Amino acid sequence: AQSVTQPDIHITVSEGASLELRCNYSYGATPYLFWYVQSPGQGLQLLLKYFSGDTLVQGIKGFEAEFKRSQSSFNLRKPSVHWSDAAEYFCAVGAGTGGGNKLTFGTGTQLKVEL
Amino acid sequence: DTGVSQNPRHKITKRGQNVTFRCDPISEHNRLYWYRQTLGQGPEFLTYFQNEAQLEKSRLLSDRFSAERPKGSFSTLEIQRTEQGDSAMYLCASSIKQGSSTDTQYFGPGTRLTVL
Numbered sequence: 001a002q003s004v005t006q007p008d009i010h011i012t013v014s015e016g017a018s019l020e021l022r023c024n025y026s027y028g029a030t031p032y033l034f035w036y037v038q039s040p041g042q043g044l045q046l047l048l049k050y051f052s053g054d055t056l057v058q059g060i061k062g063f064e065a066e067f068k069r070s071q072s073s074f075n076l077r078k079p080s081v082h083w084s085d086a087a088e089y090f091c092a093v094g095a096g097t098g099g100g101n102k103l104t105f106g107t108g109t110q111l112k113v114e115l
Numbered sequence: 116d117t118g119v120s121q122n123p124r125h126k127i128t129k130r131g132q133n134v135t136f137r138c139d140p141i142s143e144h145n146r147l148y149w150y151r152q153t154l155g156q157g158p159e160f161l162t163y164f165q166n167e168a169q170l171e172k173s174r175l176l177s178d179r180f181s182a183e184r185p186k187g188s189f190s191t192l193e194i195q196r197t198e199q200g201d202s203a204m205y206l207c208a209s210s211i212k213q214g215s216s217t218d219t220q221y222f223g224p225g226t227r228l229t230v231l
Contacts, residue, residue: 044158046219046220108157
């Protein structure tokens with residue numbers, strides 16, 4: 001069964017500082033990986049995804065993520081955080097094309113940005 | 116493209132009552148997913164449809180939960196005889212599945228259910 005671990009429940013960074021959110025996955029086949037962001041009381045917005053190809057993927061709002069198969073990781077990065085980035089971030093792995101692409105999510109990382 | 120919409124956004128009900136939520140997917144998206152998110156957790160998959168066919172429902176939490184997508188467009192999720200443990204955010208997502216490619220899900224704003 002697939003699973004996702006986000007080791008950091010809370011992270012606080014200063015505005016303008018760099019950010020890295022960790023994600024480790026467990027999946028027996030080629031993973032389909034996603035990062036979503038959720039603002040309070042809202043649904044999930046897709047930041048970026050990895051299906052195949054280049055292991056460094058670019059997303060919206062200046063975010064990027066790197067897929068490392070050897071480490072089973074898909075960490076999210078941003079070089080300079082803005083106060084509006086404060087939200088909860090979820091990493092997810094998809095079951096892929098073999099059936100429904102049902103997503104398994106991590107428990108999320110709450111990001112706080114200090115001004 | 117107006118995005119995925121869900122109604123109502125908030126629902127407060129008393130234990131034992133039935134509730135129904137509606138999800139309108141992005142136009143022309145042929146897949147529709149339901150997830151449940153409890154406080155402090157990531158969303159948990161419940162069920163999904165491809166067009167009007169419900170292809171997996173094993174993750175529906177109990178026989179009190181049912182979902183339909185009668186014409187392959189909007190979907191409803193019903194919870195019968197609600198319990199306090201059903202209090203959660205119910206999220207809907209839609210996607211377009213084409214050929215052998217995998218699909219990307221776009222989420223709605225969710226329906227927050229509170230069972231008193």
